[in-house]
Amino acid sequence: MNAPVTDTSSHNAELAAQIQTLGQQARQAARTLMTAPGHAKAAALRAMAARLEQDKAILQAENAKDLEAARNNGLAPAMVDRLMLSDKALKTMITGLLQIADMPDPVGSQTASSTRPNGMRVGQMRVPIGVIGIIYESRPNVTIDAAALCLKSGNATILRGGSEAFHSNRALGAVIQAGLADAGLPQHAVQVVGTTDRAAVGMLATLTDYIDVIIPRGGKGLIARLAAEARVPLLKHLDGNCHVYIDEAADLDKAHDIALNAKTYRYGICGAMETLLVHAAVAPKILPRLAQSLLDKGVELRGCERTRALIPQALPATDEDWATEYLEPILAIRIVDDIGQAMDHIARWSSGHTEAIVTENLHAATQFQREVDSSSVYINLPTCFADGFEYGLGAEIGISTNRLHARGPVGLEGLTTLKWVLTGDGQLRG
Amino acid sequence: MNAPVTDTSSHNAELAAQIQTLGQQARQAARTLMTAPGHAKAAALRAMAARLEQDKAILQAENAKDLEAARNNGLAPAMVDRLMLSDKALKTMITGLLQIADMPDPVGSQTASSTRPNGMRVGQMRVPIGVIGIIYESRPNVTIDAAALCLKSGNATILRGGSEAFHSNRALGAVIQAGLADAGLPQHAVQVVGTTDRAAVGMLATLTDYIDVIIPRGGKGLIARLAAEARVPLLKHLDGNCHVYIDEAADLDKAHDIALNAKTYRYGICGAMETLLVHAAVAPKILPRLAQSLLDKGVELRGCERTRALIPQALPATDEDWATEYLEPILAIRIVDDIGQAMDHIARWSSGHTEAIVTENLHAATQFQREVDSSSVYINLPTCFADGFEYGLGAEIGISTNRLHARGPVGLEGLTTLKWVLTGDGQLRG
Numbered sequence: 091m092n093a094p095v096t097d098t099s100s101h102n103a104e105l106a107a108q109i110q111t112l113g114q115q116a117r118q119a120a121r122t123l124m125t126a127p128g129h130a131k132a133a134a135l136r137a138m139a140a141r142l143e144q145d146k147a148i149l150q151a152e153n154a155k156d157l158e159a160a161r162n163n164g165l166a167p168a169m170v171d172r173l174m175l176s177d178k179a180l181k182t183m184i185t186g187l188l189q190i191a192d193m194p195d196p197v198g199s200q201t202a203s204s205t206r207p208n209g210m211r212v213g214q215m216r217v218p219i220g221v222i223g224i225i226y227e228s229r230p231n232v233t234i235d236a237a238a239l240c241l242k243s244g245n246a247t248i249l250r251g252g253s254e255a256f257h258s259n260r261a262l263g264a265v266i267q268a269g270l271a272d273a274g275l276p277q278h279a280v281q282v283v284g285t286t287d288r289a290a291v292g293m294l295a296t297l298t299d300y301i302d303v304i305i306p307r308g309g310k311g312l313i314a315r316l317a318a319e320a321r322v323p324l325l326k327h328l329d330g331n332c333h334v335y336i337d338e339a340a341d342l343d344k345a346h347d348i349a350l351n352a353k354t355y356r357y358g359i360c361g362a363m364e365t366l367l368v369h370a371a372v373a374p375k376i377l378p379r380l381a382q383s384l385l386d387k388g389v390e391l392r393g394c395e396r397t398r399a400l401i402p403q404a405l406p407a408t409d410e411d412w413a414t415e416y417l418e419p420i421l422a423i424r425i426v427d428d429i430g431q432a433m434d435h436i437a438r439w440s441s442g443h444t445e446a447i448v449t450e451n452l453h454a455a456t457q458f459q460r461e462v463d464s465s466s467v468y469i470n471l472p473t474c475f476a477d478g479f480e481y482g483l484g485a486e487i488g489i490s491t492n493r494l495h496a497r498g499p500v501g502l503e504g505l506t507t508l509k510w511v512l513t514g515d516g517q518l519r520g
Numbered sequence: 521m522n523a524p525v526t527d528t529s530s531h532n533a534e535l536a537a538q539i540q541t542l543g544q545q546a547r548q549a550a551r552t553l554m555t556a557p558g559h560a561k562a563a564a565l566r567a568m569a570a571r572l573e574q575d576k577a578i579l580q581a582e583n584a585k586d587l588e589a590a591r592n593n594g595l596a597p598a599m600v601d602r603l604m605l606s607d608k609a610l611k612t613m614i615t616g617l618l619q620i621a622d623m624p625d626p627v628g629s630q631t632a633s634s635t636r637p638n639g640m641r642v643g644q645m646r647v648p649i650g651v652i653g654i655i656y657e658s659r660p661n662v663t664i665d666a667a668a669l670c671l672k673s674g675n676a677t678i679l680r681g682g683s684e685a686f687h688s689n690r691a692l693g694a695v696i697q698a699g700l701a702d703a704g705l706p707q708h709a710v711q712v713v714g715t716t717d718r719a720a721v722g723m724l725a726t727l728t729d730y731i732d733v734i735i736p737r738g739g740k741g742l743i744a745r746l747a748a749e750a751r752v753p754l755l756k757h758l759d760g761n762c763h764v765y766i767d768e769a770a771d772l773d774k775a776h777d778i779a780l781n782a783k784t785y786r787y788g789i790c791g792a793m794e795t796l797l798v799h800a801a802v803a804p805k806i807l808p809r810l811a812q813s814l815l816d817k818g819v820e821l822r823g824c825e826r827t828r829a830l831i832p833q834a835l836p837a838t839d840e841d842w843a844t845e846y847l848e849p850i851l852a853i854r855i856v857d858d859i860g861q862a863m864d865h866i867a868r869w870s871s872g873h874t875e876a877i878v879t880e881n882l883h884a885a886t887q888f889q890r891e892v893d894s895s896s897v898y899i900n901l902p903t904c905f906a907d908g909f910e911y912g913l914g915a916e917i918g919i920s921t922n923r924l925h926a927r928g929p930v931g932l933e934g935l936t937t938l939k940w941v942l943t944g945d946g947q948l949r950g
Binding site: 121124125198204206210212215217219220302303317321323325341344347348351355356437455459460461463464465466467468469470471472474475480481482493494495497498499507508509510511512513514515516517518519520 | 551554555628634636640642645647649650732733747751753755771774777778781785786867885889890891893894895896897898899900901902904905910911912922923924925927928929937938939940941942943944945946947948949950
C-alpha cells in the first residue's frame with residue numbers, strides 16, 4: 091500500500107511523493123544497515139557525538155529560531171524549556187550517544203539451538219526489524235536518542251518531530267547524517283521529515299511497503315490519531331494507571347515507604363502510583379500515617395467510604411478516579427477485603443502498565459505476580475521503577491502497552507526480531 | 521473501539537450486538553484461562569478427544585448437511601474432500617488433541633533473571649496473549665486444532681470458519697464447549713461464531729476492546745481483506761516465494777537432491793521452492809541432470825537465457841515468474857554470477873518466507889544465513905522443511921510472515937507474550 095493521496099491538490103501529491111521517496115530511501119538503507127558491522131554503527135554514534143560538540147553554535151542558532159517562535163506563539167515556559175538545546179541538554183545527548191555506542195550489538199546473536207532427530211540444527215538469530223518510524227512531539231532530544239537506538243539495533247529510521255522543534259530537528263538530522271557519512275554508513279539510514287505539514291503523519295502511518303513499525307512518542311491525542319489511521323503496526327505507549335496493593339501480610343514500614351515513593355518520586359511519569367489498594371485488616375494501622383506523609387508532600391487524597399472513615403481529609407472517590415491516570419499529586423485510595431478484591435479492582439480499572447504488591451507472604455506474592463495481567467508486576471517495589479534503565483536494558487525507546495512483540499520497557503532487543511536459522515547437511519523431507 | 525454498525529438495518533445492529541457479546545464473553549473467560557492450571561487445560565483437551573469419539577454419529581450427521589450443500593453448490597471434489605469429517609479425519613483430530621494435551625504448558629515459565637545493583641531481581645514470565653480470533657476457510661479440522669493450541673496457551677478463542685463448514689463447525693464447537701465444561705473451565709473459552717454472515721468478519725477485525733490478535737488462515741483474498749479492514753493486530757501468513765541457491769562450492773549430489781525435494785516434496789505448500797538460483801560456475805554440471813529429474817516428475821521449467829542455453833526444454837522466464845508463488849509443478853531457474861547476485865535476486869523478489877543455500881563453503885553459508893532477510897534461512901536443507909513440527913515446536917498454528925512478534929512457524933510460544941516480573945524487598949527509587 092502506498093501513501094494515499096487524500097487530497098488531489100498538487101501540494102498533497104507532492105508531499106505524498108516526498109514521503110514515498112523517504113520510505114524508499116529508508117528501505118534501501120535498511121538493507122545495508124541490516125548487515126552493518128557493530129564497529130561501524132558504534133563509530134557512527136561516536137562521530138555524531140563529536141559533531142554535536144563541534145556544531146554546537148549552529149545547533150543553538152537553529153534552536154533559537156524555534157525558541158523565538160515558541161515564545162511568540164505563547165508556548166508555556168515549561169514547554170519552551172523542553173525545547174531548549176542548552177549546553178546541558180547537548181551534553182546529555184552526547185553522553186547518551188557514547189553510552190549506546192559502547193553497548194553490545196544486539197544483532198546477529200543466536201538463541202540456544204536444538205538438534206532435530208534427523209540431525210539438522212534449529213535456532214533463531216536476532217535481526218533488525220527494518221525501517222522504524224518515530225513520530226514524536228516537541229523534545230528535540232528524542233531525535234538523537236531514537237536515531238541512536240534504532241541505528242544501534244540495525245534499523246533505518248524516519249523521524250517526524252513536532253513542528254515547534256522543526257529547525258532544531260533539521261539541524262540535529264544534519265549532524266546525524268554527517269556522523270553516518272563519517273562512518274561510511276548510508277545517510278538515508280536516518281532521515282528527518284522536512285516538513286511541518288500534519289498530513290505527513292497520516293502518510294507515514296499508511297506507508298506499509300516501506301515502514302515496518304511506528305513508535306509514537308507523545309500525548310494521548312497523537313496516539314489515538316495514529317491508532318485510528320495507521321496501517322503500519324504501532325509500538326505504542328498508552329496510559330499508566332498503576333496500582334500498589336498493601337496486603338494484610340505487608341511489612342508496614344516497607345509499605346509506607348514503597349507507597350510514598352511510588353506516588354511522589356515523580357508525579358508525571360507513567361509508573362507513578364495512581365490508586366492505592368489496602369487490605370482492610372491493616373488499613374487502620376497504615377493509612378493514617380501514610381496519609382499524613384502524603385498530605386505533607388501536598389498530595390490530594392480521594393478515598394472510598396471506608397478510607398474516608400480513617401482519613402477525614404480524603405475527598406470521596408468515584409469510578410472516574412479509579413479510571414484516571416492523574417499524573418499529578420492526587421491519589422485514589424480504596425480499602426479491599428482481600429487480595430482477590432484487590433486483583434478484581436486491578437483487572438477492572440488498571441491500564442495494564444505496572445502494579446505492585448507489598449507483602450511478606452510468599453503465596454500472596456506469587457499469586458499476585460502470576461495472576462495480575464499487566465506488563466510489569468512487582469513484589470515489594472514501588473511502581474515508579476518502570477523504566478528501561480532501572481530494568482538493566484541500558485537504554486529505552488519507550489514503554490510498550492502493546493500485548494504483542496515488546497511489552498513494558500523497550501530497549502535495543504525490542505527494536506529487533508528473530509529469524510529461524512536451520513543448518514543441515516543434505517537432509518530431505520518425507 | 522466497538523464493532524462498527526456499517527448498516528443501520530436491524531439485522532446488522534443485531535449481528536454487531538452478537539459479536540460484541542462474543543467478545544465480552546471471551547474477555548471474561550480469558551481472565552480465568554490466564555491462570556488456569558496446566559492439568560485443567562490438559563483435562564479439557566482429553567475430554568474433547570473423548571467426546572469427538574463419542575459424538576461421532578452426531579458430528580458426521582451435521583457434516584453430511586455441509587457435504588450435501590457443497591455438492592449441490594458444485595464445489596470441486598477436492599474441496600468436498602477437505603470438508604469431510606471421515607473416521608480418519610476425526611481420528612487425526614483426536615490424536616492431535618491428545619498430543620497437545622501432553623505438551624508442556626508454556627504459561628508461567630520464566631526467562632533467566634538478572635539482579636540489579638540495588639538487589640532487585642528482574643525477569644520475564646510467559647503469559648497468554650488474551651483473546652485470539654481465528655478466521656479460516658473451509659477445513660473443519662482447523663476448528664479443533666486452533667481451539668486446542670489457543671486453549672493450551674491459555675487464550676480464549678473466537679472461531680469464525682467458512683460458511684461451507686457451518687454445521688460441522690457448530691457441532692465441533694459444541695464438543696469443544698462440552699470438553700471445557702467437563703474440566704471445569706469456562707465454556708466461553710472457545711466460541712464458534714454462529715452465523716455465516718460475512719459482515720461478522722469485519723466486525724471481529726475491528727473489535728479491539730475484546731480481541732488481542734487475529735490469525736487468518738485462508739487464501740490471499742481473505743488476508744488482503746483483513747489487512748485492509750482490521751484494527752486488531754493480525755498474525756498473518758502471506759506468500760511463500762521461496763528460493764534455493766546452489767553455490768559454486770556446493771556438493772552437487774546434495775544440491776540435486778535438495779533442489780528436487782524442495783520443489784517436489786509437495787507443490788502446494790508455502791515452503792515449496794519456486795525459483796532456483798544457480799552459480800554460473802556449476803550450472804553446466806548440475807542443471808542438465810537436475811532439469812531431467814524435474815522434468816521426469818512433470819515439473820515445467822522456465823529459465824533465464826543462460827539457463828535456456830543449458831536446458832532447451834525450459835520456457836523463457838519473465839519478471840512475473842520471479843515474483844510468482846506457483847504452488848504448482850512449475851519452477852523458475854536463474855543462473856547468477858556469484859552469491860551477491862543471488863542475494864540481490866532474493867532481496868528483490870522473495871516474499872521473505874524461506875530461502876536456502878547449498879554450499880560446502882563456511883564463509884558463503886554464514887554470509888547467506890546472516891544477510892538474507894527471510895523468516896527462515898537454511899544451509900544445505902530444502903525449503904520444504906518450513907513447518908512447526910519439523911522445527912520441533914510440537915504443533916503449529918501457522919507460519920507468520922509478520923516481522924513483529926512471531927516470525928516463521930508459530931507454535932505455542934507464539935501464542936503467548938512476556939510480562940516483566942520484578943521482585944524486591946523495599947528498594948526505593950531516587
